[in-house]
Amino acid sequence: MTDVTMDTVATATPPARRDIGLKRRYAAERRFRLYGVLAILVGLAFLVVMLLSILTKGYTSFWQTTVSLPITFDEKVIDPDNKRATDPNVLITANYPALAQKALAEKLGIDAKNKPMMTRLKGFLSDGSRVQLRDVVVSDPAVIGTTRNVDILVAANLDSAFKGQIDLSVPEDRRKVSDQQVEWMNKLKAEGAMAERFNTGLFTFGASSRPETSGLGVAIIGSFYMMVIVLLLALPIGVAASIYLEEFAKKSRFTDLIEVNINNLAAVPSIVFGLLGLAVFVNFLGMPRSASFVGGLVLTLMTLPTIIIATRAALAAVPPSIRSAALGLGASKMQMVFQHILPLAAPGILTGTIIGLARALGETAPLLLIGMVAFVANYPATPFDPATALPVQIYMWANEAERAFVERMSGAIIILLVFLMAMNITAIVLRRRFERRW
Amino acid sequence: MSSMLVLAIILVIGIVAFVIARQRAASHNDGKVKPHSRAHYHGWWAFLLGVLPAVLFLAVWSIGASVYLNSHLHSQMPADTGVASEPLAVSLTKSLANGLRKLDAQQVAALPATFAELQPLLNAKGVALATDTQDYMIPIAAEANRMTDRLGLMGAIATIALALAGAFYGISQVQPRARARNNVERLMLWGLLGASTIAILTTIGIVLSMLFQTLNFFNRVPPLQFFFGTVWDPRFAAAGAGASEGQFGLIPLLAGTLYIALVALLVAVPIGLMSAVYMAEYAAPKVRAAVKPALELLAGIPTIVYGIFALVTLGPFLRDLSAALAGGTSFIQAQSILTAGLVMGVMLIPVVSSLSDDIITAVPRAMRDGSLGLGATRSETIKRVILPAALPGIVGAILLTASRAIGETMIVVLAAGVAARLTLNPFEAMTTITVKIVNQLTGDLEFNSPQTLVAFALGITLFALTLVMNIVALYIVRKYREQYE
Numbered sequence: 028m029t030d031v032t033m034d035t036v037a038t039a040t041p042p043a044r045r046d047i048g049l050k051r052r053y054a055a056e057r058r059f060r061l062y063g064v065l066a067i068l069v070g071l072a073f074l075v076v077m078l079l080s081i082l083t084k085g086y087t088s089f090w091q092t093t094v095s096l097p098i099t100f101d102e103k104v105i106d107p108d109n110k111r112a113t114d115p116n117v118l119i120t121a122n123y124p125a126l127a128q129k130a131l132a133e134k135l136g137i138d139a140k141n142k143p144m145m146t147r148l149k150g151f152l153s154d155g156s157r158v159q160l161r162d163v164v165v166s167d168p169a170v171i172g173t174t175r176n177v178d179i180l181v182a183a184n185l186d187s188a189f190k191g192q193i194d195l196s197v198p199e200d201r202r203k204v205s206d207q208q209v210e211w212m213n214k215l216k217a218e219g220a221m222a223e224r225f226n227t228g229l230f231t232f233g234a235s236s237r238p239e240t241s242g243l244g245v246a247i248i249g250s251f252y253m254m255v256i257v258l259l260l261a262l263p264i265g266v267a268a269s270i271y272l273e274e275f276a277k278k279s280r281f282t283d284l285i286e287v288n289i290n291n292l293a294a295v296p297s298i299v300f301g302l303l304g305l306a307v308f309v310n311f312l313g314m315p316r317s318a319s320f321v322g323g324l325v326l327t328l329m330t331l332p333t334i335i336i337a338t339r340a341a342l343a344a345v346p347p348s349i350r351s352a353a354l355g356l357g358a359s360k361m362q363m364v365f366q367h368i369l370p371l372a373a374p375g376i377l378t379g380t381i382i383g384l385a386r387a388l389g390e391t392a393p394l395l396l397i398g399m400v401a402f403v404a405n406y407p408a409t410p411f412d413p414a415t416a417l418p419v420q421i422y423m424w425a426n427e428a429e430r431a432f433v434e435r436m437s438g439a440i441i442i443l444l445v446f447l448m449a450m451n452i453t454a455i456v457l458r459r460r461f462e463r464r465w
Numbered sequence: 466m467s468s469m470l471v472l473a474i475i476l477v478i479g480i481v482a483f484v485i486a487r488q489r490a491a492s493h494n495d496g497k498v499k500p501h502s503r504a505h506y507h508g509w510w511a512f513l514l515g516v517l518p519a520v521l522f523l524a525v526w527s528i529g530a531s532v533y534l535n536s537h538l539h540s541q542m543p544a545d546t547g548v549a550s551e552p553l554a555v556s557l558t559k560s561l562a563n564g565l566r567k568l569d570a571q572q573v574a575a576l577p578a579t580f581a582e583l584q585p586l587l588n589a590k591g592v593a594l595a596t597d598t599q600d601y602m603i604p605i606a607a608e609a610n611r612m613t614d615r616l617g618l619m620g621a622i623a624t625i626a627l628a629l630a631g632a633f634y635g636i637s638q639v640q641p642r643a644r645a646r647n648n649v650e651r652l653m654l655w656g657l658l659g660a661s662t663i664a665i666l667t668t669i670g671i672v673l674s675m676l677f678q679t680l681n682f683f684n685r686v687p688p689l690q691f692f693f694g695t696v697w698d699p700r701f702a703a704a705g706a707g708a709s710e711g712q713f714g715l716i717p718l719l720a721g722t723l724y725i726a727l728v729a730l731l732v733a734v735p736i737g738l739m740s741a742v743y744m745a746e747y748a749a750p751k752v753r754a755a756v757k758p759a760l761e762l763l764a765g766i767p768t769i770v771y772g773i774f775a776l777v778t779l780g781p782f783l784r785d786l787s788a789a790l791a792g793g794t795s796f797i798q799a800q801s802i803l804t805a806g807l808v809m810g811v812m813l814i815p816v817v818s819s820l821s822d823d824i825i826t827a828v829p830r831a832m833r834d835g836s837l838g839l840g841a842t843r844s845e846t847i848k849r850v851i852l853p854a855a856l857p858g859i860v861g862a863i864l865l866t867a868s869r870a871i872g873e874t875m876i877v878v879l880a881a882g883v884a885a886r887l888t889l890n891p892f893e894a895m896t897t898i899t900v901k902i903v904n905q906l907t908g909d910l911e912f913n914s915p916q917t918l919v920a921f922a923l924g925i926t927l928f929a930l931t932l933v934m935n936i937v938a939l940y941i942v943r944k945y946r947e948q949y950e
Contacts, residue, residue, distance in 0.1 A: 052842050059844035063743025066736045067756055070818075073811045074763050080778045081770070267660035275654060276661070287936075288664040294865065294935040295928065296872020298899050299671060302924040305906065306674035328667050335664070361650040389767025392874035392899070396906050418769045418875075425773055425879060433777060440770055451765055455758075 081444075085437025091226040091239065092189040093178040094152070094215055096130040100164060100171045104129075111168070118168065123160035127152050127179050134220060135211055147207055153180040155228075155240035178224060183238040183431035185212060189221065192430070229438055233404040234415070234423075238431035241424075243439055245403045249319045249414030250388060256323025256410065257330055257387050262380055264327075265334030266369075272335075273342040274364050293332035300329045301393030309397055316398035317413040325397060326387040333386065337379020341372040374461035381454040385447050391418040417443045471523060471621045475628045479516040482632035486511035489639045502646035510645040511635030513652055519628035526620040534616070538609060547599045557598050562606035562613075564592040576607055671928065678921035685915045686713050691922060697885035697896075699905065699916050713919050715926065717885040721895035725806045725881060726870035728891060732810025733870075734863055737817025744818070745825040746847055764815035772879030775808040776800075780880060787892070797892040800882035806891070809876050816866050824858035825851060827946065858945040864938035868931040874899040898923050 102109075105121040128148060129139065137144045156179045163177060164170060180186075184203040187193050189212060199206050215221035232242030276282040304325035308314045314321050345368050353363040394400075399419050407414040415423070421443065424436035487508030494500050538555050546554035565573060567590040577583050579600045587594060638645075683691070694714025740760065744753050780799040788795035797803060828851050836846040852859070882894030883904060905920040 052845070056842045056844045059847070060743070060747060063739050063747055066739035067743060067760070069736055070740060070760055070763060070811070070814045071756070074759065077766075077770070077774050077778075080774065084777070264660045264663055267657045268663065269661075271654075271657035271661045275657060285661055285664055287939075288668050290939055291932060291935050292664055292667060294868060294931065295671070296868075296874070296899070296931055298872065298874045298902055299675075299924055299928050302902070302921060303667070303671045303674055306678060306921065307670055311674070331663065331667070359646065359650060361653055385765065389769070391767070391769045392878075392903065395903050398907075400907055418767055421769055421773065422875070422879075425776060436773065437777075440773065443767065444770070447765060447767070 078444075081437050081440050084434065085439075085441045087190050087192070088229060088434045088438030089226050090190075090223040091228060092181050092186040092221060092223050094131065094134075094181055094221045095176055095178050096127065096134060096220070097174050098126055098130045098160065098177045098179075099174045100160075101126065101129075102172050105164065105171055118165055119161065121161070121164070123157045123164075124152070124154065126160060127156040131179075134218075135214065147205070150182055151185060151208060151211065153182050153239045154237060155180045155235075158240070180228070180239050181221070183429065186239060187431055187434075188212060189216070189223070192434075226438075229435065230442075233406065234402045234420075235404065238427075238429055238435055241432075241435065243417065243420055243442065245406060246415045246417045246420035246439075248406055249322070249399070249403075250417045252319035252407070252410040252414065253323040253326055253416060254384055254388060256320065257326050257384060258380070260323070260327040261330045261334050261383065265331050265380075266338055266376060268331075269335050269338035269342060270364055270369070273339050274360070274368070289332050289335055292328075293336060296392075297329055297390055298392040298396065300325050301396030303328070304393060304397045315411055315413070317401040317403070317415075318411050319399075319407065319414045319416070320410040321397050322394050322399055322414075322416060323410065325393045326390060329390065329393065330383040330387045333383035334376075334380055337382070338372070338376045341375025341379065342368060344375065345371045371463070374457055374463075378454045378458045381450050381457070385450040385454075388450070389418055389443065389447060391416075391422055394419050395422070417446070468523065468527060468617075468621075471624055472520070474625055475516055475519045475523075478519075478625070478628045478632050479512040482515045482635055483508040483512040486636050486639050489636065490645075493639070493641045498641040500641040501644055506645040506649050507639045507643070509649045510638065511632060513649065514635035514638075515628050515632035517652075518631050519624050522627050523620065523624045526624070530613070530616040530620060534609060534613060537612065538605065541605050541608075543601060547601075548597050554599070554602070557595055558602045558606050558609065560594060561598055561602050562609045564590075564594055565606055565610055567592050573607065573610075576603055578603065672925075675921045675925040675928065678918050679925050681913075682915055682918035682922045686919070691715055691919075695887065697901070699919065711916070713915065713922075715898075715923070717887050718896060718898045718901055718923070719926075720887055721802070721881070721885070722871055722897040722899070724891070724895060725802055725809065725877060725897060726867055728802060728806025729809035729813055729870045730863065730867060732807055733813035733817050733866060736810075737814045737866075738821050738859070740814070741818040741821040741825060742847055742852075745822055746843060746851075760815050760818060763811065764819070766812075768812060768873060768875040769879075771808050771812050772875040772877075775804050775876060775880035779808060780804045798882075798894055800880055800894045802881065802891045802893065802895050805877050805881040808880060809870055809873055812873070812876065813866050813870060816869060817862060820862035820865060821855075821859055824855045824862060824942075824945070827858070828854050855945075857941050857948075861938040861941035861945065864934050864941070868934040868938070871934075872899065872927060872931050874903065878903055898927050902927075 104125055105111075105123075106117050108117075111117045128145070131152060132139055132145060132148060135148075137148065139145065159177065159179060163175070181189070184193070185208060188195070188204045188209065193202055193204060195202070195204075195209060204212075212221060228240065229242045230247065231244045232240055233245040235241035272282060272285065276285075304321055308321045308324055309316055349367055349371065350363055353367045354360070358366065394416050399415050400423060401413050401415060403413050403415055417439065421436055421439045424432045424439065427433075427436075487504045490500070490502075490504040490507035494504070535555070538558055539551070542551055542554050542558075548554050548557065564587050565576075568586060572586060577586070580598050580603065583603060584594070691713050692715055694712055695716045696712045696714045697717050698712045700711030744757060748756065780801070783797045783801070783804055784795045784799045787797035832850055832854060833846060836850040837843070841849070877897045877900050881896060881900060883896050883900060884894050885896045885901070886893075888895060902920045902923050905917055905923075
């Protein structure tokens with residue numbers, strides 16, 4: 028029996044396989060997979076290109092070119108009438124650029140009587156030297172009459188030239204630095220007086236019309252105020268609202284309304300919150316324009332839905348057995364929530380809050396509408412003073428024409444991204460460390 | 466007395482009441498009667514009784530006082546105010562009153578009769594006032610200041626008395642069987658409920674604030690002209706001139722918004738959907754764990770960064786590329802629909818992919834296994850079984866993404882341009898609703914001109930548009946989720 032069948036199988040030609048187009052279908056399968064990989068690669072490639080383009084444009088902004096000059100704090104220039112004991116304004120309004128100018132001329136070996144050369148020397152140093160030297164003198168008036176080495180900022184164009192960002196091979200009249208300036212620059216560089224130093228000004232200066240003396244100081248303080256306000260308002264309100272909705276609310280038309288509302292608010296364009304802030308907080312309630320307090324309120328309203336949604340998910344993830352156990356041991360419902368559920372849900376709530384804060388930190392559009400696009404040179408002492416925010420400062424620098432502002436802007440983006448990255452990593456670490464799977 | 470000081474005093478009273486009440490409750494606990502609530506609940510109840518009514522009273526009193534003062538000022542204004550309008554006169558008087566606060570007591574006692582004499586005094590204190598402040602406002606402002614002080618003092622005394630009374634009442638309530646915990650918890654519940662209504666209040670605030678300004682706008686520009694006008698020319702220069710108020714046609718803005726959103730969706734939907742499919746169906750767990758967070762990084766980057774990238778890098782690159790292709794003249798402008806749409810599309814990739822990822826993984830395992838068991842390849846299963854099953858959810862996800870694209874601001878502000886025109890050429894610049902909202906509101910304009918009010922009309926249009934899309938999308942997604950649960 029077995030033999031026979033074996034025989035027939037062996038001798039009969041194998042039946043032709045029904046053509047189900049396997050080759051074609053497998054090719055389609057491979058193509059489909061390839062599309063998937065391509066899609067992911069396109070997304071990642073864009074991410075890499077974008078970050079690289081910002082990094083390459085921006086990393087130079089963390090260094091700023093300065094000239095180390097032996098400044099003679101000449102009493103005849105600072106205080107010609109010797110009135111500084113009685114009139115403190117003398118030290119503020121003195122002609123400090125002249126001191127820097129003189130020191131530079133000496134350094135370059137230019138005769139002070141050579142007027143045409145001295146005029147060409149103007150524009151080599153930044154006008155920020157006025158503030159730099161003033162700060163030295165005001166903080167220590169005893170320096171008058173002595174000589175001290177000070178690192179003076181050079182003008183933005185020379186900074187660019189020093190960093191090699193200006194093409195020096197084009198004809199002189201088509202670039203912003205003259206051949207004479209380049210010659211001086213090379214001389215100072217060879218002597219080691221002119222060098223790039225870490226740009227602390229980028230973090231401390233306020234708004235300025237000159238790139239080399241403008242910085243993120245005001246913006247960082249403004250953003251900090253806003254983040255504190257958002258944290259203080261959105262976290263308690265968001266947690267309270269979520270507790271009510273998740274633990275106490277009975278299903279009714281009212282709670283349905285609240286839920287639909289929250290879901291919608293989470294998807295409302297951010298600029299609409301700016302319109303709300305302008306119409307209600309600034310115009311109706313008369314709060315000050317450009318103040319970080321108003322910005323904080325607007326961002327709070329914007330962040331609330333995010334925090335509520337995250338908190339509700341965290342609360343819902345706590346297993347019902349914990350609730351039953353607490354209630355069974357005689358806790359009231361409020362005690363059950365605040366002493367048992369909330370501590371267990373805390374990591375999830377914190378993660379959601381940090382992510383919400385990170386979103387608020389990068390938000391620009393609503394802040395434009397409440398007037399935070401302002402030229403603020405002084406640090407805001409309170410949240411009610413005019414201030415800007417990090418992303419708004421980036422936007423303002425994007426509208427400037429000068430090349431050096433683009434560099435600063437890219438540097439500011441790097442700083443903003445570092446902040447955001449730090450917040451997101453904190454959130455991820457928190458989630459990894461403390462999240463419990465039930 | 467400033468309200469901050471009053472608040473601090475109330476708080477101190479509350480804390481003292483808390484300590485005393487807790488102490489009393491603890492001393493009651495002698496083992497004879499079983500206490501109903503633990504001691505600190507008694508403390509909290511006394512604290513709340515002391516603080517809450519007082520704070521509420523203070524709030525009502527302050528609002529009432531400012532309303533009363535306002536109406537008093539209005540009644541004091543002479544028939545001929547000497548300035549443009551009566552409200553302006555009142556606000557001038559108010560800022561004058563604020564300025565007078567900076568003066569010394571002797572200076573206030575002997576106020577000069579004319580503003581010309583008063584101004585140097587105020588300037589010395591660093592107060593700068595409008596020059597059209599009138600002489601008759603000086604006595605009114607001084608009187609208003611005295612009245613504010615009087616009202617404030619009365620309010621402060623009443624508030625503190627109320628706080629003390631509440632605290633004493635709270636302390637006297639401490640008894641072993643008093644249900645302090647229940648009282649505290651009831652108040653807490655009200656607090657929680659109050660917090661959850663903020664969401665509703667925000668929505669109401671958004672709608673009402675924009676509605677008022679929009680109606681105001683429609684009083685000057687007929688709605689038909691706004692909604693169906695094809696020319697956008699707000700004429701900043703002629704603001705307030707009356708005769709030529711400019712044209713406010715929504716159509717070019719709406720067209721630009723939808724065009725850019727369409728380009729963005731054409732980029733984001735295929736890429737996002739394909740990467741979601743790959744992640745959900747093909748990728749090994751290790752790859753998924755590495756790639757997913759990287760794609761989510763794209764979602765965490767602020768939109769201003771995308772905008773700047775479009776403005777500084779991509780726009781010029783496309784312009785130069787097109788110039789090289791066409792041999793000289795570039796046919797792609799640096800700010801164009803294509804640039805803005807491309808960058809926005811990339812921004813939306815993670816949105817599409819994370820939404821569709823959830824939806825694809827929600828398709829039941831059995832459907833997948835059934836198809837594979839019948840001999841279909843994986844891609845056939847995806848194309849013929851999973852995607853059709855997930856279609857409603859994916860449509861919802863696309864709608865949500867589209868609403869994000871329509872409401873996106875910073876990318877289009879930086880990359881799309883400001884020229885409001887109707888064109889089909891994706892290489893030219895077009896503008897959007899959000900760009901114009903920002904444009905109209907970031908200048909120095911008087912608030913009541915149609916040039917600024919139109920921003921609110923645009924805002925409410927945008928809000929309505931996204932609201933409808935969101936509601937439909939959420940409805941579809943929820944319906945879909947129920948189907949497979």
